[in-house]
Amino acid sequence: MQKTPTVLVTGGCGFIGANFVRLLRQQRPQWRLINLDKLTYAGNLNNLTGIQDGPGYRFVRADICDTAAIEGLFTGEGIDMVVHFAAESHVDRSITGPAAFIETNIVGTFTLLEAARRHWLDGEGKPAAGTRFLHVSTDEVYGSLGEEGFFSETTAYDPRSPYSASKASSDHLVSAYFHTYGLPTLITNCSNNYGPYQFPEKLIPLILRNAMQEKPLPVYGDGRNIRDWLYVGDHCEAVLEVLERGLPGRSYNIGGNNEKMNIEVVTLICDILDRRLGLPEKGMTRRSLITFVRDRLGHDRRYAIDAARIREELGWQPKVAFEDGIEMTVDWYLANQDWVEAVVDGSYQEYYTKMYGDR
Ligand code: NAD
Ligand code: DAU
Numbered sequence: 001m002q003k004t005p006t007v008l009v010t011g012g013c014g015f016i017g018a019n020f021v022r023l024l025r026q027q028r029p030q031w032r033l034i035n036l037d038k039l040t041y042a043g044n045l046n047n048l049t050g051i052q053d054g055p056g057y058r059f060v061r062a063d064i065c066d067t068a069a070i071e072g073l074f075t076g077e078g079i080d081m082v083v084h085f086a087a088e089s090h091v092d093r094s095i096t097g098p099a100a101f102i103e104t105n106i107v108g109t110f111t112l113l114e115a116a117r118r119h120w121l122d123g124e125g126k127p128a129a130g131t132r133f134l135h136v137s138t139d140e141v142y143g144s145l146g147e148e149g150f151f152s153e154t155t156a157y158d159p160r161s162p163y164s165a166s167k168a169s170s171d172h173l174v175s176a177y178f179h180t181y182g183l184p185t186l187i188t189n190c191s192n193n194y195g196p197y198q199f200p201e202k203l204i205p206l207i208l209r210n211a212m213q214e215k216p217l218p219v220y221g222d223g224r225n226i227r228d229w230l231y232v233g234d235h236c237e238a239v240l241e242v243l244e245r246g247l248p249g250r251s252y253n254i255g256g257n258n259e260k261m262n263i264e265v266v267t268l269i270c271d272i273l274d275r276r277l278g279l280p281e282k283g284m285t286r287r288s289l290i291t292f293v294r295d296r297l298g299h300d301r302r303y304a305i306d307a308a309r310i311r312e313e314l315g316w317q318p319k320v321a322f323e324d325g326i327e328m329t330v331d332w333y334l335a336n337q338d339w340v341e342a343v344v345d346g347s348y349q350e351y352y353t354k355m356y357g358d359r
Pocket of ligand 2: 219
């Protein structure tokens with residue numbers, strides 16, 4: 001009989017990680033899930049209300065760079081699989097403060113790979129049955145597209161921000177551990193996600209928050225940069241497919257086939273909120289709050305994913321159309337304004353530090 005797997009999810013209190021923890025508890029309730037998160041400004045246990053510690057689930061507050069903590073988990077919990085979301089994830093922060101990106105995204109990934117290598121490979125370099133290391137990465141490793149073309153898994157890496165360079169470095173380390181040691185690794189490179197629990201520093205939740213509060217809506221440059229938007233639930237389902245059925249050593253691009261200019265996304269949010277909440281003033285729509293501001297340094301122009309491999313090999317494709325996903329997201333943020341304000345002012349972190357200590 002096959003052993004019930006124990007999965008270590010890193011960064012499970014962040015935006016995508018929390019959505020993935022919820023999906024896994026729902027769809028694989030028999031699996032044991034360890035959620036390891038440092039609870040940085042971007043991680044909140046309130047993203048996981050309703051998910052309680054018990055035989056099938058445990059939360060551990062720790063840093064992925066902390067070798068002793070990671071080693072302790074591999075030894076004590078018998079980890080079979082790792083799904084690695086934990087990262088510094090915001091491009092603008094990487095421009096103003098790159099050091100944390102190097103530490104968490106590169107050194108942290110290295111620390112996890114080393115633990116998996118020590119615990120999963122036998123004397124001949126053969127991996128223990130059922131072991132998998134899935135590294136969640138980004139389409140930004142491929143750089144920036146012009147008006148034509150798509151990123152495929154064979155597109156050469158060309159990262160252009162400290163964030164994407166740190167993710168590219170971690171991807172290379174993961175590939176190296178497959179080729180050198182035979183560690184059963186997988187990589188996913190996904191496009192821009194949106195949906196519930198996204199920290200309001202990223203475009204969609206930031207615009208939503210400001211537009212609800214009738215504050216200026218900052219659009220970088222000319223607003224014509226293009227992103228390929230994917231609903232977070234679709235991304236999480238893709239990650240689970242790759243975890244269970246992906247071929248070790250392979251990477252899989254994940255995208256929404258849904259390219260939008262930033263200005264299109266911002267005006268759409270304005271129009272939905274005008275319908276939901278009414279106009280801010282008679283004759284004034286929320287579009288009038290749009291303010292073009294100084295461009296992001298090195299701002300990538302266009303991302304677009306060719307997701308043929310995951311579609312053809314694993315049968316995955318997005319289920320949620322952008323028009324529906326954005327309406328659901330607007331409704332979620334309208335219903336969860338307390339969550340938004342608490343994550344912005346950091347009051348949750350103080351509370352969890354009291355509960356769990358500094359680490
Ligand atoms: P996020 O910033 O919302 O969450 C990151 C989580 O990692 C937080 O819970 C944080 O506390 C935790 N964390 C940060 N540093 C840590 C450390 N040193 N040790 C332990 N935990 C730490 O990020 P997200 O948007 O959910 O992204 C998750 C992953 O998906 C990242 O690896 C990111 O590169 C990748 N990704 C994100 C997107 C997107 O659109 N958001 C798209 C493609 C790929
Ligand atoms: O492509 C995947 C990546 O998507 C992930 O790897 C990153 O973790 C995630 O943060 C996201 O990166 P982007 O830089 O594309 O996302 P962001 O939401 O920061 O910005 C989206 C676009 O909107 C980008 O062109 C910059 C622009 N923007 C952003 C903000 C925050 C604005 O015009 N105004 C803003 O205030």
